[in-house]
Amino acid sequence: MKPSDVLLLPGWQNSGPGHWQSLWETRHGYRRVEQHDWIHPLRGDWTARLEETVVDAGGPVLLVAHSLGCILSAWWAAHSANACRVQGALLVAPGDVERSDLGAQLPGWAPIALRALPFASVLVGSRNDPYCSFERARSLAQAWGADFVDCGERGHINTESGLGDWDEGHGWLQRLAARA
Template identity: 45%
Template sequence: MRSESIRYLIVPGWQGSADDHWQSHWQRSLPNSVRVEQVDWLTPRRADWVGELQRVIAADSTPVILIAHSLGCVTVAHWAQLAPRQTLRQVQGALLVAPADVERDGCHPALRNFAPIPRNLMPFPTQVVASDNDAAVSPARAMELARDWGAEAGIISGAGHINVKSGHQRWEQGFAYLFRLQSRLEHQRKRRA
């Protein structure tokens, strides 16, 4: 898939993605990348976050690949069940990394308004990547969400929440998941042609 024809949309999670977070590195590395900037990163409101995601997708007619982390993944799931058909069609695929289980015991109260997590099939190809030692989502729960969303799933060992704190500043290995997703998209496109 030619990257010039795709807009990469970075969808950070709670508290945003700092300059040394892998999402920020990817935004600087990937051509045509844009970040969804939320008004309030500390006390997120589901309707606001979903609305801003819709606004950014609709602002440009270019096809989009979503690259979400943590609460951003849950935002994508909520958006996908509410979005107008026209903007849904713009999204070619989604890479959902370390989805935050906002229904888990001990979830921070600021995130609970994102529950329940939508369990609908995503209307576009999706790749979930999680870790076997993430406090925000167990591997079993990540697999369950992936199954519900109709996504391929990858569980990596010892990666924590796949963020700066767990040592994933650049996360070059993550590009393999993005490449895999884009290869699936290209394969589907060729089959339809």
């Protein structure tokens, strides 16, 4: 797989320059799926953009999703005829948009699609993620048919977690790519 076949799906407000997704984009040449509105995301718009990007890729892709990007991946896979083009997905720190506090900030994103994903996937959850309880992350992994990785206490597994290039996460992506 070429680096451009790895699609980065940031969450709400995008991934800043110190976020591991941005560092992977620079270091490995992975391709960010740019959304038209990172601050006021609309699920339909984000889904259409992911669909367009996957179709335009012309071949198999790997998804690397963070936070709302995980919720997007599951929703898109449940509704797209092109999910067969995805070889696998690394899903990191899903944001639980069914919680009242997040649902109020991200209207229109609930319910979360809970169908098994039609591709190999790994969900990485943190024991102290402020946006998704550890138990909820584990139950999402189970619903999606994803392997679950306990990342320990890493917060939202973002810039504030101090992960830098997050080589451990990149290793999970490489193993996932090898399986695909």
